[in-house]
Amino acid sequence: MPRVHWAGTGLSAIPGLRDLLAAGRSVTVWNRTLETARAAVGDLTDDIRAFTPEALEKALGPGDVVVSMLPADMHVPLARAALARGAHFVSSSYVAPDMAALDGQARAAGLSLVNEVGLDPGIDHLMAHLLVEAFRAEGPKGPDLALSFISYCGGIPKEPNAFRYKFSWSPLGVLRALRSPSRAIADFAETRAERPWHALSQYQAPLPVPETFEVYPNRDSLPFMAQYGFDPSWRVRQFVRGTLRLEGWAEAWSDVFAEIERLDGAEGEARLAEMSRAFWAAHAYGEGEPDRVVLCVGLKAEAGDQTLWHRSWVLDAWGDARGSAMARLVSGTVALAVESVLEGRIAPGVSAAPADPALAHEWLGRLSGLAQHLSEVDHLENGR
Numbered sequence: 001m002p003r004v005h006w007a008g009t010g011l012s013a014i015p016g017l018r019d020l021l022a023a024g025r026s027v028t029v030w031n032r033t034l035e036t037a038r039a040a041v042g043d044l045t046d047d048i049r050a051f052t053p054e055a056l057e058k059a060l061g062p063g064d065v066v067v068s069m070l071p072a073d074m075h076v077p078l079a080r081a082a083l084a085r086g087a088h089f090v091s092s093s094y095v096a097p098d099m100a101a102l103d104g105q106a107r108a109a110g111l112s113l114v115n116e117v118g119l120d121p122g123i124d125h126l127m128a129h130l131l132v133e134a135f136r137a138e139g140p141k142g143p144d145l146a147l148s149f150i151s152y153c154g155g156i157p158k159e160p161n162a163f164r165y166k167f168s169w170s171p172l173g174v175l176r177a178l179r180s181p182s183r184a185i186a187d188f189a190e191t192r193a194e195r196p197w198h199a200l201s202q203y204q205a206p207l208p209v210p211e212t213f214e215v216y217p218n219r220d221s222l223p224f225m226a227q228y229g230f231d232p233s234w235r236v237r238q239f240v241r242g243t244l245r246l247e248g249w250a251e252a253w254s255d256v257f258a259e260i261e262r263l264d265g266a267e268g269e270a271r272l273a274e275m276s277r278a279f280w281a282a283h284a285y286g287e288g289e290p291d292r293v294v295l296c297v298g299l300k301a302e303a304g305d306q307t308l309w310h311r312s313w314v315l316d317a318w319g320d321a322r323g324s325a326m327a328r329l330v331s332g333t334v335a336l337a338v339e340s341v342l343e344g345r346i347a348p349g350v351s352a353a354p355a356d357p358a359l360a361h362e363w364l365g366r367l368s369g370l371a372q373h374l375s376e377v378d379h380l381e382n383g384r
Contacts, residue, residue, distance in 0.1 A: 001026050002026070002061070002063040002064050002065065002342055003026045003027070003028060003061065003064045003065075004020060004025055004026065004027045004028070004064070004065045004067060004338055004342075005027075005028050005030060005056055005059065005060065005064060005065065005066045005067065005087075006020070006027055006028070006029050006030065006067045006069070007030040007031070007051055007056060007066065007067060007068050007069060007070050007074075007078065008030070008031060008051075008067075008068065008069030008070040009029065009031045009036055009037040009040045009041065009069070010069060010169070011168065011169060011324070011327055012069070012118075012168075012169070012326060012327045012330045012331055013069040013327070013330075013331050013334075014040050014041070014323070014327060014331060015322065015323055015327050015328045015331045015332055015370075016328075016330075016331025016332045016333070016334045016335035017029065017040075017041060017331060017335070018040075018041060018044060019331075019332065019335045020335050020338060020339075021041060021044040021045050022044060025338075025339075025342075027045060027047065028047045028048075028049060028059065029041055029045060029047060029048045029049070030048075030049050030050075030051040030055075030056055031048070031050075031051055032050070032051050034048060034049075034050055051070075053074070053077055053078065053081060056078070056081065057081035057084065057085060060081065060082065060085035060086075060087045061085065061086075061087070062085070062086035062087065063086065063087065063088075064082075064085070064086075064087040064088070065087065065088045065089070065090060065338050065341050065342060066078050066079070066081070066082045066087055066088070066089045066090070067089075067090045067091070067334060067338060068089070068090070068091040068093075069091070069092070069331070069334070072093050072096070075089075075091045075093055075096070075099060075115075076096060076098045076099050076102075079091075079099060079102055079113050080102070082111070082113070083102065083105055083106060083109060083111060083113075086109065086111065087111070088111050088112045088113070088114070088341045089111075089112070089113045089114065090114045090115075090117065090334060090337045090338055090341060091114075091115050091117075091334075092115075092116070092117055092118030092119075092121075092122060092330055092331075092333070092334050093115060093116070093118075093121075094115065094116060094121055095115045095116060095350060095352060099113065099115060099350055100350055102350055103349045103350040106348055106349050106350055107348045107349040109348070110348045111348055112341050112346045112347065112348055112349070112351065113349070113350045113351070114337050114341060114346055114351055114352075115350070115351070115352055116352035116353050117333050117334055117336070117337040117352070117353050118329075118330040118331075118333055118334060119153065119293065119295065119326065119329040119330045119333065120151075120153035120295065121352065121353065122330070122333045122353050123295060123315065123329060123333055123353075123363075123364070123367060124151050124153055124241070124295060124297055125227075125228075125352055125353035125355075126353055126354070126360040126363055126364055127151075127295075127297035127313035127364070128149070128151060128224070128228045128297050128299075129228060129229070129353075129354075129355040129357070129360050130313070130357060130360050130361065130364075130376075131149075131297065131298070131299040131311055131312075131313065132228050132229045132230065132299065133229075133357050134311060135147075135299055135301065135309060135311075136229075138309075139301055139308075139309045140301055140303070140308040140309055142303065143235075144235075144303050144304070145234070145235060145301050145302070145303055145308070146188075146235050146236075146237040146301070146302045146303070147230075147234050147235065147236050147237060147238075147299065147300070147301055147302075148236075148237045148238035148239075148298075148299070148300045148302070149228075149230075149236070149238065149239045149240070149298070149299050149300075150203070150238065150240055150242070150296070150297070150298050151240070151241045151242070151295075151296070151297045151298075152203055152205075152213070152215045152241075152242050152243065152244040152294075152295070152296050152297075153242075153243065153244055153293070153294070153295040153296075154213070154243055154244030154245055154293070154294055155168065155291060155292070155293050155325075155326050156244070156245065156246050156291075156292050156293075156294065157246075157285075157289075157290075157291065157292060158289075158290035158291060158292040158318045158319060159289075159290070160246055161283075162252065163252050163253075163282075163283050164245065164246045164247075164248050164249040164252040164253070165245065165246070165249060165252075165253075165283065166283055166284065166285050166289070166291065167279060167280060167283055167284050167285070168284075168285055168291055168324060168326055170276055170280060171275070171276040171279040171280055171283075172272060172273060172276040175256075175260070175272050175275060175276055175279075176272065177196075177218070177243075178195065178196055178197075178256070178257070178260050179195070179260055179263070180196075180219065181193060181194050181195075182196065182199065182216070182217035182218055182219060182220065182221070182242075183217070183219075183220045183221060183222055184199075184217040184221040184222070184238075184239060184240040184241075184242070185221070185222070185236055185237075185238055185239040185240070186237075186238055186240070187237065187238075188235070188236065188237055190222070191217075193216070193217060195257070195260070195261070196216040196217070196218070196243065197216065197250055197253075197257050199216050199217050200214055200215070200216045200250055201214075201215055201216070202214060202215070202247075203215045203244070203296070205244075205294060205296045205314060206296065206298075206312050206314050206377045206379065206382075207294075207314060207316055207373065208373060211294075212247055213244045213245060213246065213247060213294070214244075214245045214246070214247055214248075214249050214250055215242050215243065215244050215245070216242050216243055216245075217240050217241070217242045218241055218242045218243045219241070221239055221240050221241040221242075222239070224239075224241055225239055227352065229355065237302070244294055244295075244296070256275075259271075259275075260272075285324075289319070290318050290319035290320065290324075290325075291318065291319045291324045291325050291326055292316070292317070292318040292319070292325060293315070293316070293317045293318070293325040293326055293329055293371075294314075294315070294316055295313075295314070295315040296312060296313070296314045296315075297312060297313045297314075298310070298311065298312035298313075299311055299312075300379075307379075307380065309380070310378070310379035310380055311376060311377065311378055311379065312376070312377045312379065313364075313374075313375070313376050313377075314373070314374070314375060314377060315329075315371050315373065315374045316371065316372055316373040316374075317329060317370065317371035317372055317373075317374075318372060322370075325370075325371070328370040329367065329370055329371070332366075332367060332370050333353075333363070333367065336363050336366060336367070337353075340354070340359065345359060
């Protein structure tokens with residue numbers, strides 16, 4: 001029987017791992033610190049081993065699945081180890097160029113290297129694929145249509161605070177992201193922002209009780225137009241994948257932004273590390289303090305000033321007795337990908353979250369049990 005080799009038992013990894021173990025899957029758990037892994041899943045398994053890349057590769061058999069919940073620089077080495085041993089690979093991270101370069105080898109070997117199957121990226125991809133599929137099947141046609149696509153996701157505190165944010169892991173990644181440029185489409189033209197707060201706007205999420213958030217573009221949105229199946233002939237007014245924050249976030253973080261603008265080089269990195277430690281001490285989630293995740297993905301078609309078609313998927317989840325919302329959604333999606341690979345439902349090669357409508361609907365149906373709210377909204381039908 002194929003075996004799952006799950007590497008990494010950090011906070012975002014546990015719920016999905018426990019689901020696979022509870023379902024009776026054959027799982028070997030790998031972690032650098034055995035005590036941490038035993039505390040997390042030792043009640044469900046005693047097959048917990050000390051992680052090294054060499055030890056994991058040696059344990060692999062044909063048809064096994066390697067899951068990397070480790071830092072991003074470990075994904076490609078573990079994917080290569082999987083290929084060498086005839087095994088599949090799954091991670092929640094973005095497809096890096098070195099990972100994409102393994103596509104031909106994976107296809108030739110009949111092996112699936114699946115990435116971008118967490119929350120964002122991951123669940124957002126499922127929603128985007130279904131919206132584009134629905135628009136192609138039933139949306140209006142014509143050369144005068146203008147399409148607008150948005151995808152906003154954010155982890156935010158369930159109980160708002162003065163800082164308008166809480167950290168569930170090291171703040172260093174968040175601080176580094178604030179130094180990253182972004183690219184999107186607005187008003188039919190490519191737009192670039194050197195810093196997120198240069199492109200900040202407001203967005204009213206179509207939750208059961210509508211709620212306004214601050215949003216900004218994240219990374220480079222443009223390659224996802226092809227990934228989501230946008231026709232090159234479509235007139236695109238807006239296309240943005242971005243981050244969502246509580247109202248008042250930019251004001252609360254204004255001093256942080258001002259300092260980040262001044263940082264540079266090695267001294268800048270050292271200062272970011274210092275800021276990260278201070279933020280972790282002051283703004284980390286406390287024991288049992290609930291987090292919240294909001295994800296909204298929408299597609300709208302307009303002709304002139306008339307909206308002809310407008311749909312959104314919306315997810316709202318928060319921490320409860322089952323643990324944090326972020327951990328449930330990230331690792332729960334990874335676990336679904338593992339199951340789909342074991343069942344032969346994901347094609348060989350390097351891929352992201354599935355575009356197949358049946359599989360996307362199935363995953364969202366199962367993920368709905370991990371959120372307090374997940375639904376598709378027809379704005380024209382609902383009058384908003």
